[in-house]
Amino acid sequence: LPTEVQEAYAVIRKTLRKDWVNYKELVISRAENKVQKTALETLFKENAPLIGYVPSKRFGDYYLEYTDASGERVATSFESPRQRQQFEDANKADIKGDVKRSDKLEKITYSSSDHPPDSLIRRMMESVPPEYRDEIYQAHLSFMPKESILQNTLKYEGVKGESQDLVRGWVDTATRVANKLNALEYAPQIELAMGEIDSSDPGGFAGEVRNAIIKRKDFIANPTYPKLTGVFATGAYSLFLLGNASSALINTSAILLLTYPMLISRYGFNDANTVLLSAMQEALPSFLPKAKQKDGLIEYKWQANPKYKVLLDALNDRGQLQHTLSREILEGARKDTVDYNSKAAKAMNLLSVPFSGAEKYSRATSALATFNLAKKKGKSDAEAAAEAVNLVIDVHTTGMAAEGPSLMQHPVGRVMFTFKSFIWNSASVIGMGFYDSVANVPGPERTQARKQLLGIYATSAALGGINGLPFFGAAATFANILEAMNPFDDDDEPFNAKEEIRAATNEFFYKGPFNYLTNIEFSNRIGLANGLLFREDPYSIEQNGYVLTAIMQGMGPVGSYFLGAGRAMESLADGEYIRFAEGVTPSAARNLFKTARYYKEGVRTRSGEELDTDLSGWTLFMQAFGFSPADVSSLYENRSISLNFQAKQLDRLAAIKKKFYVGVENGDSELVAEAQEKLIALVQEFPGIADGKTLQRSYKAKKAYEKD
Numbered sequence: 001l002p003t004e005v006q007e008a009y010a011v012i013r014k015t016l017r018k019d020w021v022n023y024k025e026l027v028i029s030r031a032e033n034k035v036q037k038t039a040l041e042t043l044f045k046e047n048a049p050l051i052g053y054v055p056s057k058r059f060g061d062y063y064l065e066y067t068d069a070s071g072e073r074v075a076t077s078f079e080s081p082r083q084r085q086q087f088e089d090a091n092k093a094d095i096k097g098d099v100k101r102s103d104k105l106e107k108i109t110y111s112s113s114d115h116p117p118d119s120l121i122r123r124m125m126e127s128v129p130p131e132y133r134d135e136i137y138q139a140h141l142s143f144m145p146k147e148s149i150l151q152n153t154l155k156y157e158g159v160k161g162e163s164q165d166l167v168r169g170w171v172d173t174a175t176r177v178a179n180k181l182n183a184l185e186y187a188p189q190i191e192l193a194m195g196e197i198d199s200s201d202p203g204g205f206a207g208e209v210r211n212a213i214i215k216r217k218d219f220i221a222n223p224t225y226p227k228l229t230g231v232f233a234t235g236a237y238s239l240f241l242l243g244n245a246s247s248a249l250i251n252t253s254a255i256l257l258l259t260y261p262m263l264i265s266r267y268g269f270n271d272a273n274t275v276l277l278s279a280m281q282e283a284l285p286s287f288l289p290k291a292k293q294k295d296g297l298i299e300y301k302w303q304a305n306p307k308y309k310v311l312l313d314a315l316n317d318r319g320q321l322q323h324t325l326s327r328e329i330l331e332g333a334r335k336d337t338v339d340y341n342s343k344a345a346k347a348m349n350l351l352s353v354p355f356s357g358a359e360k361y362s363r364a365t366s367a368l369a370t371f372n373l374a375k376k377k378g379k380s381d382a383e384a385a386a387e388a389v390n391l392v393i394d395v396h397t398t399g400m401a402a403e404g405p406s407l408m409q410h411p412v413g414r415v416m417f418t419f420k421s422f423i424w425n426s427a428s429v430i431g432m433g434f435y436d437s438v439a440n441v442p443g444p445e446r447t448q449a450r451k452q453l454l455g456i457y458a459t460s461a462a463l464g465g466i467n468g469l470p471f472f473g474a475a476a477t478f479a480n481i482l483e484a485m486n487p488f489d490d491d492d493e494p495f496n497a498k499e500e501i502r503a504a505t506n507e508f509f510y511k512g513p514f515n516y517l518t519n520i521e522f523s524n525r526i527g528l529a530n531g532l533l534f535r536e537d538p539y540s541i542e543q544n545g546y547v548l549t550a551i552m553q554g555m556g557p558v559g560s561y562f563l564g565a566g567r568a569m570e571s572l573a574d575g576e577y578i579r580f581a582e583g584v585t586p587s588a589a590r591n592l593f594k595t596a597r598y599y600k601e602g603v604r605t606r607s608g609e610e611l612d613t614d615l616s617g618w619t620l621f622m623q624a625f626g627f628s629p630a631d632v633s634s635l636y637e638n639r640s641i642s643l644n645f646q647a648k649q650l651d652r653l654a655a656i657k658k659k660f661y662v663g664v665e666n667g668d669s670e671l672v673a674e675a676q677e678k679l680i681a682l683v684q685e686f687p688g689i690a691d692g693k694t695l696q697r698s699y700k701a702k703k704a705y706e707k708d
Helices: 003-029 034-046 081-090 120-125 130-143 145-153 166-199 204-215 217-221 227-240 245-251 254-267 269-282 306-317 325-333 337-341 343-351 353-376 381-396 411-416 421-438 443-464 472-484 497-504 507-511 513-518 538-554 556-573 577-584 587-601 617-624 630-666 669-685 694-707
Strands: 062-067 073-078 097-102 610-612
Touching: 003 034, 003 166, 034 120, 062 081, 073 081, 120 130, 130 166, 166 204, 166 217, 204 217, 227 325, 227 411, 227 556, 245 353, 245 587, 254 269, 254 353, 254 381, 254 421, 254 443, 269 353, 306 353, 306 381, 325 353, 343 353, 353 381, 381 421, 411 556, 421 443, 443 513, 472 497, 497 507, 507 513, 507 630, 513 630, 556 577, 577 587, 587 617, 610 630, 630 669, 630 694, 669 694
Parallel strands: none
Antiparallel strands: 062 073, 062 097
């Protein structure tokens, strides 16, 4: 065999041997006394795998347990329920009874009645406490020869059951065994901690924390989602973030919006400025020399600096450096070597580089700046590293579903709120800042909270203007609701808090200097704690209206895509092929199609109405990368206000028509006169909305409709 193959086989064999030894030691360690430990050692010695053993495998999450012709209890996995049924149909002679089906390895439980008294697994389980038996049994099914050699070679549809892919078999076995070994080692500690938390009742805020932990107890023990959830979550990421350069850049804004104010509140303006700027440079990747590019193209020099060893270890121990959103979404859905090595997987990895790279850079910058400032104040490496890790989590979230809001741990929440974790996290940080700034806490903490809040609002205003202030969207919506409920308001013109503030200022103050100077729509995308449930998207509101936009956002990214694709089919029917392509392609490609449309015809509504045809080369260039023109965004915002206003006046006209109809039908001359007076007032206010014959035409049309 070629040297490379021999080396690969050696790695596989050694890894499996190591896993076997770890499995054996963990099982023996769970025995309750010395006699049981000795019995288990004897069992493992008698049933040790042969030297060079590599399991033959079937793959998948759909399991079948049964008693075979020899009386042994066996289990095997399949990639679909259909394959499992085919296997049962083709091997009826070998499947003697006690058939059990499950859709996850973790759902398989041990039952002594399923196994003969002299069987290996039965004898093994008699020597370990009941609470460990399910985990040990699941590990046994993933690793032991009985599972991998006997039933995995049975046939279905004339095809031998086991895979000939040695590497795939090794990856599948190693992954499952690693998960089970970790569960065996740490699950008891987690269960013990959960038991202590569950039995406590501290009350107050601590009690709320306790309740939140208990609610997610099951998910923490087994942080997995149904397969369909993984498909939708991966789809959302692929459609909206994959290859999207603008989203990657926007992601780094957290450094200035949150990290910077937090560091100022702790270490002062001058030190925070100097150290953060240095960290922003130090966190940048650099290209490896050509001679070292065998394992990659870039390196992070700070990670090789002995000065940061404690920090690097602390970040890696908490998964706060490499665990990006792409890893959370994509890796969570990958279970097979095919999922890692296919052309599609490699393409997704490549297109993930901008966003995942921006995440890593942001986390590294925040960590380095905090660590260096803490060290400058005389803290030890361990103390500085702990503070850095906590700040990274506060600013950038943990990135892990198991530590996020409980809603994100439900399959529906996982799909609907795929991209909401940072928004909710920032809302939590700012909300706690407000609380600490007025709460009964030590004076220095209260002062720090106030400085932090002032810093967050100052940087938000500097970058995104009034529109970019935290909770501005929620405040504006609340103001609109209060105005709508005001019984003394008889103004026919609809009130919109955002538009009132825009009219009282100008674009420089309302959207911020960055929007104003670059003509890039930045303000709508960086607002902290904005869009918690509904995000005002001017383009979508213009195209679909408020109601459909709210429904699209409520259904999550994938639901939004399918509704948008439905509208795109209308464009296809009308021969608008570029608009159709915009509606059905992922975000990165959509930006290019939109740029092509803007270049060809300018910015127009779906009906063809011209909005802006004087787009500069700079505007088109930035649109290609996903940065919408700020002036176009403002146009859509103004149009949505105008359309809402127009709708309200049409509602007034409809009410007048109804009043006239009721008056005529009931012979109520006063009601008829009132309707006519209101129509005259409406026409004077909005010429062209109606004429002197509008009421008569409306009455005749309604009578004709009722007659038909």
